[in-house]
Amino acid sequence: MKSLMVTGGAGFIGSNFVHYWLEQYPDDRIVVVDALTYAGNRDNLSGVTANANLRFEHADINDTERMQQLLRDEVIDTIVHFAAESHVDRSIEGPDAFVTTNVLGTHSLLKAARQVWLIEGDGDGNPLAGHRFHHVSTDEVYGSLEPDDPAFTERTAYAPNSPYSASKAASDFLVRAYHHTYGLDVTTSNCSNNYGPYHFPEKLIPLVILNILHGKALPIYGDGKNIRDWLYVEDHAYGIDLVIRQGKVGETYNIGGCNEWTNIDIVQLVCKLIDQRFDADENLAQRFPDSPAANGTTSNTLIEFVRDRAGHDFRYAIDASFSENELGYAPRVTFEEGIERTIDWYLANESWWQAVMDGSYQAWIETNYKAA
Numbered sequence: 001m002k003s004l005m006v007t008g009g010a011g012f013i014g015s016n017f018v019h020y021w022l023e024q025y026p027d028d029r030i031v032v033v034d035a036l037t038y039a040g041n042r043d044n045l046s047g048v049t050a051n052a053n054l055r056f057e058h059a060d061i062n063d064t065e066r067m068q069q070l071l072r073d074e075v076i077d078t079i080v081h082f083a084a085e086s087h088v089d090r091s092i093e094g095p096d097a098f099v100t101t102n103v104l105g106t107h108s109l110l111k112a113a114r115q116v117w118l119i120e121g122d123g124d125g126n127p128l129a130g131h132r133f134h135h136v137s138t139d140e141v142y143g144s145l146e147p148d149d150p151a152f153t154e155r156t157a158y159a160p161n162s163p164y165s166a167s168k169a170a171s172d173f174l175v176r177a178y179h180h181t182y183g184l185d186v187t188t189s190n191c192s193n194n195y196g197p198y199h200f201p202e203k204l205i206p207l208v209i210l211n212i213l214h215g216k217a218l219p220i221y222g223d224g225k226n227i228r229d230w231l232y233v234e235d236h237a238y239g240i241d242l243v244i245r246q247g248k249v250g251e252t253y254n255i256g257g258c259n260e261w262t263n264i265d266i267v268q269l270v271c272k273l274i275d276q277r278f279d280a281d282e283n284l285a286q287r288f289p290d291s292p293a294a295n296g297t298t299s300n301t302l303i304e305f306v307r308d309r310a311g312h313d314f315r316y317a318i319d320a321s322f323s324e325n326e327l328g329y330a331p332r333v334t335f336e337e338g339i340e341r342t343i344d345w346y347l348a349n350e351s352w353w354q355a356v357m358d359g360s361y362q363a364w365i366e367t368n369y370k371a372a
């Protein structure tokens with residue numbers, strides 16, 4: 001039995017991880033630590049809050065003392081560190097929060113882990129046996145690929161281009177340093193773009209789904225030819241599970257979808273799938289009367305090419321062969337299945353996204369959405 005601290009467990013990937021883990025390992029204990037920033041949402045955990053093995057702690061990872069106390073009180077042996085500022089556009093508008101949370105916050109957590117697991121240890125002068133600090137990172141630390149470049153491997157040199165990716169790269173290096181310098185048992189995973197339930201609608205896929213339902217423009221940055229490698233979020237949780245259980249201490253593992261799409265193609269696909277749902281279910285036109293499909297036209301008429309993101313990375317692609325060979329990792333959900341599941345989840349969970357849109361998302365769109 002494990003006792004996990006999951007930081008950022010009320011965010012998109014963290015909450016999916018908590019759902020995944022409690023289903024796979026119902027006897028394990030999970031303490032979610034989340035500061036509930038604009039991206040954190042307790043509703044993301046509503047399906048599991050009654051679980052006696054789950055504790056929610058509203059706390060900031062920068063509060064080192066509190067992190068130490070939690071590690072001691074809950075006899076935590078595994079930290080799974082998701083907490084971060086995660087949106088590239090926000091990092092361009094205001095990089096400070098990214099340094100505070102992603103760099104200083106990660107360092108605060110590392111200090112807490114070192115104090116409790118290595119310095120206090122088992123009380124007999126030994127490090128706590130079986131401890132693990134798993135750091136969740138991104139493929140964006142490797143920079144941008146040209147169309148014919150080979151995909152990122154774990155040995156690709158870091159070349160972060162946005163304040164977001166630079167802050168994540170810095171946190172990866174701190175994690176590495178705490179292993180090499182102090183002997184903390186760490187692993188890191190660098191993953192490609194995730195999609196799925198509970199995805200905050202400032203990110204491309206949920207933004208497009210909700211804008212279609214409301215008949216709002218679908219903003220495509222630049223010419224829409226930028227490429228991302230998309231992975232269903234549950235497969236990210238599965239990959240992290242493999243790393244925690246079978247990964248080698250001190251190692252980093254790339255997790256990806258082997259699933260590259262240009263932005264314009266993915267937006268066209270989402271348009272087509274939503275139109276098909278409106279054709280098949282006349283209730284949708286009543287629920288979403290402003291959607292193009294409710295008005296005899298198609299969702300892709302909403303596409304608008306807008307000013308490009310500053311420093312927009314052209315292409316990300318993960319070579320996951322190391323994880324495949326070492327851990328037996330491969331995505332289990334096909335993109336066709338995952339994107340359908342995702343659209344159906346947003347259609348079935350209107351109360352979730354209505355609550356999100358009533359708050360910070362709307363304010364963000366008003367400030368940041370600029371037509372070309």
Ligand code: NAD
Binds near residue numbers: 008014035040059083
């Ligand atoms: P998210 O923005 O949806 O969630 C982040 C969570 O962290 C929120 O619940 C927020 O409240 C919490 N948080 C922020 N600052 C905090 C602090 N100081 N203390 C405690 N909690 C804090 O992000 P996400 O998309 O779920 O990403 C999770 C992690 O996965 C991040 O580290 C991100 O870099 C990484 N990642 C994301 C993707 C992706 O496609 N979204 C891909 C690869 C890696």
Ligand code: TYD
Binds near residue numbers: 087089202219226228
């Ligand atoms: P995003 O979901 O923000 O993830 P990331 O920047 O971490 O890859 O964006 C995915 C891609 O979609 C990226 O190339 C930027 C682009 N994009 C748009 O074209 N329009 C949008 O409104 C958003 C949010 C993103």
